[in-house]
Amino acid sequence: MHNKHSIKEMFFEHLTRFSAILVLFFLSAIFIVLIIKAYPAIHHFGFSFITEQKWAPNFELFGGLPAIYGSFISTLIAMLFAVPVAIGIAIFLSEISPKSLKAPMGVSIELLAAIPSVVYGMWGLFYLAPLMRDVFGGNGLGLFTAGLILAIMILPFISAITRDALNTTPKILKESAYALGATQWDVIKDIMIPYAKAGIVGSVILALGRAFGETMAVTFVMGNSHQIPNSIFAPATSIPSTLANEFSEVDSELYLSSLYFLALILFIISFIIIAFAKFYFLKNKRSRKIKK
């Protein structure tokens, strides 16, 4: 009996270990494949790939700067809009909103995260782009429209995690502050936000990673132009939308390899962002343990 039991345990232990290792294996396998596939382009262009602007597949000229630039700027615009609004929503939901509103509003914001990105893209193309065109001129497609769509897409991530982080503030801290004569604004500003800071920063970085890698919605509204635009209302491109657009019709090895090089750059940037966020979360947990 005892023996059987321990075999079972051993089996289970190995199974879980195997699953964990499998994930690591896939991660490194993808990374290795990307490097191997990108190697011809890395060898051919070197680091000038990152600074070169011209992308002319029919002349075998590939420069990644417009795509990298478009990814960064559209993500930046998204963060500028999403972060303040999302944090505002989170504060409202955790502290200001009446109890009867908390659940329905919280759920509807989380539901935003459940809308498939292609739906956001179509909405962006058919509704938001004409609106942008009427307001700002141009043709409505470009960095700004893409940034706005991304902002709406990442909003629920930031607000949900921030709300949860704010909710972890111990009641005793808030009550003590009120007892000392603090206003609601003082409590939010000086007690809750500092307490939840790590969670807020983490959520922002996770959202950053998501905005950076978003493909479908951006492809619809970005304008897909391999040029560094002279205004944020002009068409541009991003790394993921370049990959989505061009993979299927690749006709030379260097072209394919250049797309892999872009994918590798995206992978590395996303990896750094996520690693940074995780590091923040872990550090936060450790420091709390020490406090206890």
Add this chain to the structure above:
Amino acid sequence: MILKKLLTTAVVSSLAVSLFAGEKLTGAGATFPAPVYYDWAYSYKKATGHKVNYQSIGSGGGIEQASKRTVDFGASDEPLKSAKLDKEKLYQFPAVIGSIVLVHNVAGIPDEALKLSNTNVADIYLGKITKWNDPKIVADNPSLNLPNENITVVRRSDGSGTTYNFSYFLSAVSSDWKSKVGTGKSLDWPVGVGGKGNEGVTNLVKQTPNSIGYVENAYKISNKLSGATIQTASGKWVTAREENFKASAANANWELDKHFYYILSLQKGDHSYPIVAATFILLPKEKTETNSLVVDFYNHSFENGDKSASKLGYVPLPTETKNLIRQYWKQNKLTN
């Protein structure tokens, strides 16, 4: 008991069905002829029981998969030269002809009313003409009320055989285009916004006032877009209509020993629409068994599929061309 009997019958009959279901062919490639290939495959299945599964993944993918032998046939909008065909051990023949039309979204200007000279088309795509009321456009359209608005140029964001044929035409009519942008399936576009696929370009043109785009004729018809009248090789105005596409196709000068490598752009003749393009089928040389089936499918479609091709906006190959292709099949022992 009854249940058991029923089950046995079901199993036996499903086995029988799969045994007599006929052959199955897999093809992959160009998106441009996909609608007509689907239609042909459907009729072929009804007539013979053989199934043809066509995956519209793009010409680049079609060439690659045929070269790697992962499909029974590949399809490409860009014809391959003999050297490449020999290297990859492929046969090639055209299957159907399509035409590329310029569509616009300028309020108040109906289909065919706008005249754009071929050099003006190139200049618009080069970003040299930026307004609809540019004197160069007005000169050809004295009776139209062209707006003082910026032209939004729409083109493909993905690599495409349609782009290949369109840029081949632009390179032929504009030396500036040839030296600055050139011919290819994806290009370094000087201006404009990119849509994915013919449907993406169609959507952007429909969505954006004062835009211009190029699409396969089928998309113009099904979306009721307004087209522009352009010029033949010798500079005569020519509308985007089936009879003018046919005039171009009739002039083609196909050659067997070049495996039909030929670009239909800018054919001679007063009614020859300048941007028509054949789309091609690639067959792996050593796969004699499936090749005869693929050839049978296309032969069947050549005989019965002209009507559906026209209805979808394509131009069926002229009878002489079909006979030439049949000769090619015979010569290379592709038929049974």
